[in-house]
Each structure stands twice: as structure tokens, then as C-alpha cells.
Amino acid sequence: MSMQGKTLVISGATRGIGKAILYRFAQNGVNVAFTYNKNEEEAAKIAADIETNHRVRAKHYRLDILEPEQYIELFKQVDADFERVDCFVSNAIIYGRSVVGGFAPFMRLKPKGLNNIYTATVLAFVVGAQEAAKRMKLVGGGAIVSLSSTGNLVYMPNYAGHGNSKNAVETMVKYAAVDLGEFGIRVNAVSGGPIDTDALKAFPDYTEIKAKVEEQSPLKRMGNPTDLAGAVYFLCDPEQSAWLTGQTIVVDGGTTFK
Numbered sequence: 001m002s003m004q005g006k007t008l009v010i011s012g013a014t015r016g017i018g019k020a021i022l023y024r025f026a027q028n029g030v031n032v033a034f035t036y037n038k039n040e041e042e043a044a045k046i047a048a049d050i051e052t053n054h055r056v057r058a059k060h061y062r063l064d065i066l067e068p069e070q071y072i073e074l075f076k077q078v079d080a081d082f083e084r085v086d087c088f089v090s091n092a093i094i095y096g097r098s099v100v101g102g103f104a105p106f107m108r109l110k111p112k113g114l115n116n117i118y119t120a121t122v123l124a125f126v127v128g129a130q131e132a133a134k135r136m137k138l139v140g141g142g143a144i145v146s147l148s149s150t151g152n153l154v155y156m157p158n159y160a161g162h163g164n165s166k167n168a169v170e171t172m173v174k175y176a177a178v179d180l181g182e183f184g185i186r187v188n189a190v191s192g193g194p195i196d197t198d199a200l201k202a203f204p205d206y207t208e209i210k211a212k213v214e215e216q217s218p219l220k221r222m223g224n225p226t227d228l229a230g231a232v233y234f235l236c237d238p239e240q241s242a243w244l245t246g247q248t249i250v251v252d253g254g255t256t257f258k
């Protein structure tokens with residue numbers, strides 16, 4: 001009940017983990033403002049489905065996290081469409097050409113690819129969270145969550161660029177948590193083990209990763225997008241996590257320790 005009538009802003013909710021988070025909030029009566037990059041048609045379909053089946057407001061906006069300052073304009077549009085902002089989830093991730101030189105073995109890493117990943121992961125989090133926090137202050141608080149990944153705890157082939165930026169965003173989360181706490185704004189991260197999404201299917205060694213996770217996890221299966229959605233929702237719901245801030249919750253099916 002504590003979430004009903006609130007508003008979530010989330011990046012990259014056309015598929016995968018973002019989409020699962022979006023539906024988790026909508027099912028609990030939260031209005032949703034979400035972004036897409038290329039898949040406008042899919043975003044429109046999702047917004048219509050949510051408004052029809054979950055009786056909350058749902059609006060989609062275009063965003064490129066390689067241009068983090070786009071968040072400033074985006075939040076102005078959110079202001080026009082929604083009364084308040086209570087939760088912000090920085091979820092979108094880049095792939096394809098923009099990660100060339102960033103998603104590679106160490107000796108093939110290039111500054112441009114690494115910088116792109118840093119921009120999309122850390123700088124997008126910073127600008128999005130700043131804009132969200134300005135609105136949260138007006139309603140007496142809120143919750144911010146960044147997605148992270150266990151690729152900063154265990155080795156994953158080609159993952160140095162992402163792993164480093166996930167480390168950096170987890171550190172940024174802690175600084176944001178300290179500076180925003182006095183306004184009732186909590187800031188945390190959810191770090192996922194390998195989750196079956198398009199992003200992971202794009203890895204050249206996807207089949208081996210899947211087999212290894214199924215073998216390694218005490219739960220004997222790969223993670224699903226909904227496995228992370230619950231943790232994100234928990235971190236945003238003050239009834240469940242009011243004194244939890246500056247943390248990273250690892251949701252990895254037990255794979256990191258084994």
C-alpha cells in the first residue's frame with residue numbers, strides 16, 4: 001500500500017530486467033515513466049498494456065544514455081505528465097558498436113569504448129539521479145537504485161569495461177546516499193549475477209556462461225529478469241527498507257561465492 005499512487009522513473013524498460021521492474025511497480029499501483037532508445041514501437045505497446053491492465057499511468061520517452069544531459073529535458077517532460085517523482089532506477093545499458101574497445105580482452109581495450117561504457121553507466125546515473133532527487137526533495141524523500149553486476153566481483157571474459165564502471169557506479173551510489181540522506185532520499189544498487197536477457201545473449205560465450213551458471217548456482221538455474229525486480233522493488237518501498245541506504249544487494253543465485 002505504501003507504493004500506491006507513487007511514480008517511478010526508469011531507464012531502458014523495453015525489455016529484459018528494466019521491463020520486469022516496470023511491471024513489478026505497475027502491478028503494485030505505481031505510475032511509471034520509462035525510457036526506450038530504439039524500440040519506440042515496443043515501448044508504446046508496453047505503455048498501452050500497462051495502462052489497460054494495471055490502471056496506472058504509463059508514459060514512454062526517448063533517451064540516449066551516451067548523452068546523459070538528455071535527462072534534464074526528459075525530467076521536464078515527466079513533470080508535465082506526472083504530479084511527483086518518488087523512485088528512480090538507472091537500468092539502461094549500451095551494447096553493439098558503442099562498446100567496441102570497451103567489451104574486449106584487456107589487450108584490446110580502447111579509451112573510447114571504455115569511456116562510452118563509463119558515460120552510459122556512471123555519468124547517466126549521476127545526471128538521472130540528480131534530476132530525480134530535485135523532485136524527490138519536493139515530496140519529502142524517495143529512493144534511487146542503480147543496476148550493477150557481479151562482473152566486478154568475479155572474472156567474466158571481455159567484461160573489464162563494464163566491470164570497472166559497475167564498481168564506479170556502486171561507489172557513486174554510496175556518495176549519493178550520504179549526501180541525499182538528509183532529504184529522506186535513499187540510494188542503493190542491485191548487483192545481478194548472469195541474467196537471461198538480450199544483453200547476455202549478445203556475449204559471444206553466452207552458451208558456456210549459461211551452462212556454467214546452471215552448474216555453479218546452488219539453485220541450479222540461470223537468473224531471470226524477475227529475480228532482480230523483487231530486490232529493486234524492496235529497495236524502493238519504504239515499508240520494507242526505510243533504513244537501508246548506501247548498499248549493494250547481490251542477487252546472484254549463489255554463484256559469486258562458489
Ligand SMILES: NC(=O)c1ccc[n+]([C@@H]2O[C@H](COP(=O)([O-])OP(=O)(O)OC[C@H]3O[C@@H](n4cnc5c(N)ncnc54)[C@H](OP(=O)(O)O)[C@@H]3O)[C@@H](O)[C@H]2O)c1
Binds near residue numbers: 198
Ligand atoms: N543481463 C545480465 O546478465 C545482467 C546481470 C546483472 C546486471 N545487469 C544490468 O541490468 C541492466 C539491464 O540489463 P539487461 O540485460 O536487461 O539489458 P537489455 O535486455 O539488453 O536491455 C537494455 C535496455 O537499455 C536500452 N538501451 C540500449 N541502448 C541505450 C542507449 N544508448 N540509451 C538509452 N537506453 C538504451 C534498451 O532500449 P531499446 O530496446 O529501445 O534499444 C533496453 O531497454 C544493465 O544495467 C545491466 O548491466 C544485467
